[in-house]
Amino acid sequence: AIRNGVARAAETLHNLDWFEINQVRGHIEDGRIAHYQVGLKVGFRLDENA
Structure with missing residues (x-):
């Protein structure tokens, strides 16, 4: 998720x-991680x- 976010910004x-992770969230289905996302800041x- 972090690599995807930095690649998208690029x-x-x-x-x-630089980058800074300021949030990590996820969704659980049937006791397993279904997906997750990160909030990040990038500096340039x-x-x-x-």
Whole structure:
């Protein structure tokens, strides 16, 4: 989930530098983890020539 989130952010942002997980949630069905998701923040560096 974290890799997917960072990969998705990298599609529209560049110079990604760090990430922070601020939330983890999941859904249980029949006593097993059915799916989960993470909330994350990503940090990036601005271009110097901007």
